[in-house]
Amino acid sequence: MTAENVLAILPEILILVLAGFVLLLDALWPEPKRRSLGWLTAGGLMLILAVSVAIARPGDDPRFAFGGMIRDDWLGFTFRMAFLFGAAITCLFAMDAEQLGKKGEFYVLLLVSTLGMNLMASAGDLVMLYLAIETTSIPLYVLAGFVVNDDKSTEAGFKYMLFGALTSTVMLYGFSLLYGFSGTTSLYELAEKIRLGLIPTGVLVGTLMLMLVGFGFKISAVPFHYWAPDVYEGAPTPVAGFLSTASKAAGFAVLMRVLLVAFSGDEVMHSWTTLIAAISVITMTLGNTLALAQKNIKRLLAYSSIAQAGYILIGLVAISPDGPLNLGIRSAVFYLIAYIVTNLTVFGVVAAFERVSGSNEIDAYKGLSRRSPGLAFIMLIGMLSLAGMPPFGGFVAKVFVFAAAVETKTWTWLAVVGVLNAIIGLYYYLTVLKVVYLYRTDNPDDEQKPIPLTRPYAIALVVLTAGIVLIGTLFGPWFHWAGLAAGSLF
Amino acid sequence: MQFPILSVIVFTPIVAGILILLIPGNRKTEVRVTALAAATIAMLLSAWVYFSYDISAGGYQFQELYKWLPALGISFRVGVDGISAPLVLLTGIVMFTGVLISWGLDDRPREFFVFLFILATGVFGVFVSLDLFMLFFFYEIAVFPMYLLISIWGWVKTREYAAMKLTLYLFIGSVIALVGALAMYFQAGLHSFDMLELEKAGFSPVFQHFWFPFVFFGFAVLGGIFPFHNWSPDGHVAAPTAVSMFHAGVLMKLGAFASLRVGIMLMPEGAHFWKWVILGLATVNVVYGAFIAAVQTDFKYVIGFSSVSHMGLVMLGFATLTKEGLTGAGVQMFSHGVMTALFFAVVGMVYDRAHTREIPELGGFSKKMPWVAVAFTIGGLVSMGMPGLSGFVAEFPIFMGVWKVQPLIAIIAAISIVITASYIIRVIGRVFFGAMPEHFEHGDHAVGDVTVMDKVALGVICIIMITVGVYPSVMVPLVQSGVKNILALVGGA
Numbered sequence: 001m002t003a004e005n006v007l008a009i010l011p012e013i014l015i016l017v018l019a020g021f022v023l024l025l026d027a028l029w030p031e032p033k034r035r036s037l038g039w040l041t042a043g044g045l046m047l048i049l050a051v052s053v054a055i056a057r058p059g060d061d062p063r064f065a066f067g068g069m070i071r072d073d074w075l076g077f078t079f080r081m082a083f084l085f086g087a088a089i090t091c092l093f094a095m096d097a098e099q100l101g102k103k104g105e106f107y108v109l110l111l112v113s114t115l116g117m118n119l120m121a122s123a124g125d126l127v128m129l130y131l132a133i134e135t136t137s138i139p140l141y142v143l144a145g146f147v148v149n150d151d152k153s154t155e156a157g158f159k160y161m162l163f164g165a166l167t168s169t170v171m172l173y174g175f176s177l178l179y180g181f182s183g184t185t186s187l188y189e190l191a192e193k194i195r196l197g198l199i200p201t202g203v204l205v206g207t208l209m210l211m212l213v214g215f216g217f218k219i220s221a222v223p224f225h226y227w228a229p230d231v232y233e234g235a236p237t238p239v240a241g242f243l244s245t246a247s248k249a250a251g252f253a254v255l256m257r258v259l260l261v262a263f264s265g266d267e268v269m270h271s272w273t274t275l276i277a278a279i280s281v282i283t284m285t286l287g288n289t290l291a292l293a294q295k296n297i298k299r300l301l302a303y304s305s306i307a308q309a310g311y312i313l314i315g316l317v318a319i320s321p322d323g324p325l326n327l328g329i330r331s332a333v334f335y336l337i338a339y340i341v342t343n344l345t346v347f348g349v350v351a352a353f354e355r356v357s358g359s360n361e362i363d364a365y366k367g368l369s370r371r372s373p374g375l376a377f378i379m380l381i382g383m384l385s386l387a388g389m390p391p392f393g394g395f396v397a398k399v400f401v402f403a404a405a406v407e408t409k410t411w412t413w414l415a416v417v418g419v420l421n422a423i424i425g426l427y428y429y430l431t432v433l434k435v436v437y438l439y440r441t442d443n444p445d446d447e448q449k450p451i452p453l454t455r456p457y458a459i460a461l462v463v464l465t466a467g468i469v470l471i472g473t474l475f476g477p478w479f480h481w482a483g484l485a486a487g488s489l490f
Numbered sequence: 491m492q493f494p495i496l497s498v499i500v501f502t503p504i505v506a507g508i509l510i511l512l513i514p515g516n517r518k519t520e521v522r523v524t525a526l527a528a529a530t531i532a533m534l535l536s537a538w539v540y541f542s543y544d545i546s547a548g549g550y551q552f553q554e555l556y557k558w559l560p561a562l563g564i565s566f567r568v569g570v571d572g573i574s575a576p577l578v579l580l581t582g583i584v585m586f587t588g589v590l591i592s593w594g595l596d597d598r599p600r601e602f603f604v605f606l607f608i609l610a611t612g613v614f615g616v617f618v619s620l621d622l623f624m625l626f627f628f629y630e631i632a633v634f635p636m637y638l639l640i641s642i643w644g645w646v647k648t649r650e651y652a653a654m655k656l657t658l659y660l661f662i663g664s665v666i667a668l669v670g671a672l673a674m675y676f677q678a679g680l681h682s683f684d685m686l687e688l689e690k691a692g693f694s695p696v697f698q699h700f701w702f703p704f705v706f707f708g709f710a711v712l713g714g715i716f717p718f719h720n721w722s723p724d725g726h727v728a729a730p731t732a733v734s735m736f737h738a739g740v741l742m743k744l745g746a747f748a749s750l751r752v753g754i755m756l757m758p759e760g761a762h763f764w765k766w767v768i769l770g771l772a773t774v775n776v777v778y779g780a781f782i783a784a785v786q787t788d789f790k791y792v793i794g795f796s797s798v799s800h801m802g803l804v805m806l807g808f809a810t811l812t813k814e815g816l817t818g819a820g821v822q823m824f825s826h827g828v829m830t831a832l833f834f835a836v837v838g839m840v841y842d843r844a845h846t847r848e849i850p851e852l853g854g855f856s857k858k859m860p861w862v863a864v865a866f867t868i869g870g871l872v873s874m875g876m877p878g879l880s881g882f883v884a885e886f887p888i889f890m891g892v893w894k895v896q897p898l899i900a901i902i903a904a905i906s907i908v909i910t911a912s913y914i915i916r917v918i919g920r921v922f923f924g925a926m927p928e929h930f931e932h933g934d935h936a937v938g939d940v941t942v943m944d945k946v947a948l949g950v951i952c953i954i955m956i957t958v959g960v961y962p963s964v965m966v967p968l969v970q971s972g973v974k975n976i977l978a979l980v981g982g983a
Contacts, residue, residue: 370598373515373600377511384634387634389630389631389634390626390630391627391631399623399626399672402668402669403672403675403676406672406675407676409676412669415669415672416669419665419666419668422661423658423662423665426657430637430654430657433637437601437638437641437642438641438642475558475559476558476559476560476561479559479561483561
């Protein structure tokens with residue numbers, strides 16, 4: 001291993017070290033003390049993030065490590081840092097959750113899953129990619145079903161695993177076909193062969209569809225979204241938040257790399273942009289429409305996150321590699337950053353609320369603004385950001401994605417579909433806020449019961465809220481990083 | 491570098507909002523005092539901008555330019571011209587009077603003022619922005635607090651319905667306009683959202699004919715143009731008093747202003763192409779709105795529909811694309827803004843004491859609240875376009891402009907003056923004069939006079955309406971200098 005290779009996977013190495021450390025302390029510390037493992041993991045992850053940004057930044061020119069298994073570039077790096085952040089926040093949310101926070105294995109599984117996501121984002125080879133996806137997924141199956149004495153959680157874990165295993169098999173079949181036709185597993189060599197027209201377009205589209213089953217599952221795009229509402233509802237809330245943000249973003253990272261690098265030949269590109277555009281329209285519309293009818297906040301957020309995936313796909317379709325700004329991918333990356341921060345915020349509020357009230361029904365949120373004005377206000381910010389309102393991150397993200405679509409001219413109609421969907425979205429986000437701010441609790445005494453926030457929640461929520469506002473107002477740096485990421489793909 | 495006064499005006503409300511948020515919710519007096527202080531500062535600063543605008547120099551003044559996202563050509567660029575300076579002042583006045591009127595609000599005043607001030611920042615931001623992206627940014631900021639303000643503090647019977655209807659209408663309008671604006675941005679190929687740059691982009695006529703309606707009507711939804719006006723009376727009626735004032739007084743101008751700035755000024759060719767449609771629709775607004783207002787029995791609905799009617803005059807003035815019409819429209823935006831704020835304030839005061847707004851059930855209120863009766867009468871005369879008051883200064887040029895374009899439309903639209911007079915006089919007669927129902931006179935439900943705060947608010951508004959009426963030079967030359975700027979773009983003298 002050369003120093004360069006080590007640097008390319010420095011965050012991953014450090015995560016592994018941290019995981020080992022947590023496992024060790026879990027065995028040594030008595031149970032009451034184990035809650036502090038959350039501080040340790042969250043702090044460790046933030047430290048890894050800081051160290052990585054300081055010394056393991058990729059250069060201007062992307063390079064390969066470990067014989068092409070890893071591609072060390074800004075796209076991967078941006079996503080990896082986002083995953084570290086998401087995992088750290090998830091630790092904070094989990095610390096005071098029942099049956100989660102005092103168990104060392106929770107943090108270890110979370111770390112391993114994060115490790116897998118990091119590798120997903122930087123994999124340059126089909127073999128590596130598959131291994132990374134499995135490394136991510138298997139711990140997540142366990143995490144979703146972590147609360148063993150809760151039927152819903154067990155069901156969620158089981159459902160997630162069955163869906164995951166099935167889609168991953170189909171995807172693997174796609175990988176193997178691709179290898180069979182091209183004779184290579186490297187995404188970048190594959191790209192070369194496709195550009196030269198060595199592989200028939202029909203075969204490519206066929207294998208791509210098989211692979212999209214797996215990727216579509218990860219990003220919960222229609223028609224591979226069925227698992228999301230049930231799993232989000234059943235899984236422990238911090239885990240659901242993690243699934244809907246980091247795990248989804250990891251799926252997008254892979255999708256971007258596979259589609260834009262490997263399948264970048266003109267002819268095949270034409271086919272898949274049409275395909276993805278169709279998926280995007282259906283995903284947005286179905287997600288938003290079904291969200292309207294939800295009574296459970298976590299199911300609502302599940303459908304909302306399906307719809308959000310649809311918006312992000314617009315960015316993938318609206319690519320204009322010749323354009324000076326490369327706005328399509330750039331806007332998708334930007335959207336993902338804003339989305340991760342926003343959705344984590346909302347799930348954080350849900351987790352904090354659930355801990356005290358024990359309910360996830362939207363009706364239970366009645367009177368929240370009287371019980372806890374602060375939590376209600378954070379909910380307001382999160383929901384409005386999801387709806388795409390300024391001065392929050394979601395607004396700018398949506399504008400950029402729609403702008404990318406309008407820029408291509410071909411896909412202007414996709415932007416129109418997007419804005420119409422945003423209106424449906426606004427409706428149900430506002431409905432939640434109405435419950436939070438307008439309705440009184442059924443039992444007047446309940447209004448006097450405050451909702452105390454423990455320190456980890458308070459820290460995480462303040463950081464996230466500040467993040468939403470920063471992304472929404474000072475969007476320059478984020479846009480710059482998104483641009484670096486987008487530019488490093490090819 | 492000069493003092494960044496416009497930025498200070500824009501951010502005063504939101505900074506005050508953050509400060510208010512830090513005050514514990516049960517210390518209501520501190521919340522109110524902070525709110526009033528911020529509103530006073532904003533009003534004084536906007537008045538300062540208004541009076542120190544140099545008319546002879548014209549153009550955009552008090553400009554500030556900061557880079558926001560250079561990669562996409564987004565900047566934070568502000569400035570006021572003759573059209574927007576009165577609107578900034580209007581916002582300041584309505585904010586100040588709105589806080590005074592809401593003094594007695596007792597349910598979560600902290601949250602109320604925070605949302606109201608977020609709204610105010612959005613409104614100020616739109617009026618001063620010279621960057622298209624920034625305009626949208628603030629425009630949306632001005633839309634969403636409405637939902638909460640109406641649904642939480644509004645009239646119990648219709649608030650949920652009205653709040654959602656209003657928000658969705660406005661959001662649909664704005665996102666459709668957004669697509670149009672993005673199309674302009676990419677078509678221009680200047681990599682700049684700066685509206686002063688985009689003015690020179692020279693879009694092809696085909697492009698303008700196609701995209702103009704997206705942008706113009708998208709914003710005009712908020713201006714209450716027929717047939718997209720439906721949200722506005724419902725919204726006005728459901729909203730709490732201060733929000734109705736903001737809403738009818740300032741927000742509808744926001745829509746009109748944005749459709750002028752982004753629609754007409756950036757796509758003048760499109761404006762010429764579509765002007766007959768706008769004239770037609772606006773005429774419907776003016777006449778139909780007045781007729782509907784005349785048959786309402788709910789005091790607040792009368793005022794709500796009168797806003798639709800008066801905003802039609804603004805649109806009518808825009809669509810003439812003549813000097814007279816545009817000048818009148820500019821003054822009308824201000825005049826109607828203060829007038830309708832006064833109306834809604836009065837409706838709120840009456841309702842708070844009588845607990846009904848049904849006109850047949852009211853009567854004789856001048857005995858109990860003489861100040862209010864006088865103020866409402868002055869407002870009513872403004873509404874009718876009586877000479878010597880601001881309404882005349884505004885409406886007369888509009889009709890002149892319309893006459894120049896098409897006398898028939900002027901004749902039809904002028905019907906509204908008669909109708910307006912009829913319903914205003916009816917309201918004054920029924921509500922403030924005549925016999926007072928016994929239960930308002932004595933007993934547990936007796937009606938008392940309004941507070942000092944209310945009187946100050948009404949007094950400020952009345953003085954302004956009279957000043958502009960008897961001494962039009964405080965406003966007309968200013969607006970004319972702004973109009974000159976518009977005419978340079980749309981052609982015609």
